[in-house]
Amino acid sequence: MHSGEDTVLLCKxxxxxxxxxxxxxHLLITLAVMTSSFTGFAQESVSLDSxxxxxxxxxxxxxxxxxxxxxxxxxxxxxxxxxxxxxMAADYISNVFKxxxxxxxxxxxxxxxVFPVEETSWANPYISIKGKKYEFLKDFYTxxxxxxxxxxxxxxxxxxxxxxxxxRYNDYKKxxxxxxxxxxxxxxxxxDDSLYLVSGGQQPSRFSNSFFGGIxxxxxxxxxxxxxxxxxIDEDFAANLQRYKPxxxxxxxxxxxxxxxxxTITTDVxxxxxxxxxxLMGRKDIAxxxxxxxxxxxxxxxxxxxxxxxxxxxxxxHLNSSNVLGYMEGTDLKDEVIVISAHYDHxxxxxxxxxxxxxxxxxxxxxxxxxxxxxxxxxxxxxxxRRSILFLSVSGEEKGLFGSEYYTDHPVFALxxxxxxxNIDMIGRIDDEHRQDSSYVYIIGSDxxxxxxxxINEKMNQTYTHLDLxxxxxxxxxPNRFYYRSDHYNFAKHxxxxxxxxxxxxxxxxxxxxxxxxxxxxxxxQRAKLVFYTAWQLANQDKRIEVDVNGE
Numbered sequence: 214m215h216s217g218e219d220t221v222l223l224c225k226x227x228x229x230x231x232x233x234x235x236x237x238x239h240l241l242i243t244l245a246v247m248t249s250s251f252t253g254f255a256q257e258s259v260s261l262d263s264x265x266x267x268x269x270x271x272x273x274x275x276x277x278x279x280x281x282x283x284x285x286x287x288x289x290x291x292x293x294x295x296x297x298x299x300x301m302a303a304d305y306i307s308n309v310f311k312x313x314x315x316x317x318x319x320x321x322x323x324x325x326x327v328f329p330v331e332e333t334s335w336a337n338p339y340i341s342i343k344g345k346k347y348e349f350l351k352d353f354y355t356x357x358x359x360x361x362x363x364x365x366x367x368x369x370x371x372x373x374x375x376x377x378x379x380x381r382y383n384d385y386k387k388x389x390x391x392x393x394x395x396x397x398x399x400x401x402x403x404x405d406d407s408l409y410l411v412s413g414g415q416q417p418s419r420f421s422n423s424f425f426g427g428i429x430x431x432x433x434x435x436x437x438x439x440x441x442x443x444x445x446i447d448e449d450f451a452a453n454l455q456r457y458k459p460x461x462x463x464x465x466x467x468x469x470x471x472x473x474x475x476x477t478i479t480t481d482v483x484x485x486x487x488x489x490x491x492x493l494m495g496r497k498d499i500a501x502x503x504x505x506x507x508x509x510x511x512x513x514x515x516x517x518x519x520x521x522x523x524x525x526x527x528x529x530x531h532l533n534s535s536n537v538l539g540y541m542e543g544t545d546l547k548d549e550v551i552v553i554s555a556h557y558d559h560x561x562x563x564x565x566x567x568x569x570x571x572x573x574x575x576x577x578x579x580x581x582x583x584x585x586x587x588x589x590x591x592x593x594x595x596x597x598x599r600r601s602i603l604f605l606s607v608s609g610e611e612k613g614l615f616g617s618e619y620y621t622d623h624p625v626f627a628l629x630x631x632x633x634x635x636n637i638d639m640i641g642r643i644d645d646e647h648r649q650d651s652s653y654v655y656i657i658g659s660d661x662x663x664x665x666x667x668x669i670n671e672k673m674n675q676t677y678t679h680l681d682l683x684x685x686x687x688x689x690x691x692p693n694r695f696y697y698r699s700d701h702y703n704f705a706k707h708x709x710x711x712x713x714x715x716x717x718x719x720x721x722x723x724x725x726x727x728x729x730x731x732x733x734x735x736x737x738x739q740r741a742k743l744v745f746y747t748a749w750q751l752a753n754q755d756k757r758i759e760v761d762v763n764g765e
């Protein structure tokens with residue numbers, strides 16, 4: 214939209230607005246039939262609103278770049294939750310909110326909603342078998358936190374096949390594993406004719422569909438049977454270890470929440486190499502056992518006499534983090550609240566390298582600032598929103614959606630009055646699927662709870678931004694499960710309609726190479742404008758959108 218073509222000046226509400234000639238001609242037609250404000254989405258179509266258009270155009274690539282050059286700089290040390298850089302970013306965001314005349318809604322005096330976290334780091338965990346010591350991040354790794362430190366001496370191991378319990382296939386039938394170390398194969402079994410034994414067909418079950426989900430499912434089953442520890446032989450051990458090692462070598466965090474929690478799973482789980490798995494199996498060959506299960510289409514379980522020790526110990530530190538909240542009060546519908554969210558934390562420093570997180574989620578963070586500025590300018594010109602707007606910049610997303618979980622458990626504004634959450638997480642890059650046509654954005658979750666929300670976002674795009682709305686990741690069968698992996702989900706699970714705006718993953722995801730020079734600021738501005746237009750419509754239409762879909 215900023216191609217340098219001839220422009221004209223159009224007076225609107227006493228201010229001068231720059232428009233391209235093509236846009237001006239469009240407005241000459243539409244302004245003749247427009248009213249001064251939206252009258253609701255019940256109409257079959259939405260005319261272009263020159264007021265919304267004007268203030269959306271205050272969201273500029275140059276402003277986005279100016280903010281991001283600070284937020285994603287080395288000085289902020291990767292904005293890790295609870296650390297110096299995160300607190301610096303929180304101060305920067307709150308200062309922007311203050312400059313844009315947003316209210317400090319936490320206790321009516323603060324922009325910060327502080328929440329406690331617990332940081333744990335490994336204290337030299339190991340597995341010893343007959344005196345031979347196997348090392349953490351060399352021979353095994355774990356993706357799960359511990360219920361408590363574990364030091365377990367064992368004289369035998371229970372091999373429980375694939376560690377699955379289901380209607381069609383059950384490794385635990387007549388198997389007593391209480392207080393024992395259980396060893397299982399990764400993935401799920403297939404018959405010789407390539408049918409999955411769990412599903413009975415050609416489609417894999419939940420034990421294969423998600424790497425994390427399969428591990429957690431097996432852990433829960435082992436815990437139900439009283440196993441003390443679960444060791445899973447990872448068939449892709451080398452690749453997975455390389456992928457997760459940068460994170461596993463760093464401390465992990467847990468949100469300390471005063472809300473009731475589910476009963477703690479006390480079974481520790483570790484992914485072990487084939488070498489370690491074979492050492493535990495003894496004379497029984499892993500490949501032979503797997504082949505026997507496939508051939509007989511039935512479980513194979515047995516006891517293995519192996520004397521050893523498993524030691525999992527952690528060190529604990531208590532820290533604080535914070536969400537940053539900026540509030541704009543509405544007019545006649547001010548009790549209803551539109552939330553626009555993004556997480557401002559990232560993964561900090563790994564192996565001595567700063568992870569700047571320019572796209573993840575510096576892009577969403579600075580987009581919120583620009584959207585807030587656009588609404589602030591509109592309000593100053595007498596065009597404030599009818600519904601209130603909460604600009605919610607959360608921390609702890611990379612650690613487990615902590616900030617949004619804490620906010621929805623301790624809402625500053627009642628969840629019953631929260632109309633929607635428009636969540637922005639990574640909108641600054643172009644993924645490989647869209648190299649030929651980069652004018653796109655992935656839309657996730659818009660139709661999960663409200664058909665009207667989905668229709669409004671579509672109409673705003675059709676009227677203003679003309680992006681390709683890609684719903685690939687909205688498919689419930691998509692293995693990435695992005696719907697569950699960003700902050701909007703903590704609103705969705707409370708039946709609050711959401712939209713997740715996303716540019717897709719890229720090779721620099723969670724790498725030190727996610728830096729500002731790779732950001733497409735023009736594309737980022739267009740995506741941010743779509744969020745603004747959708748929020749504008751939601752904030753100003755007569756009727757609140759309805760929840761009319763079962764989000765499950």
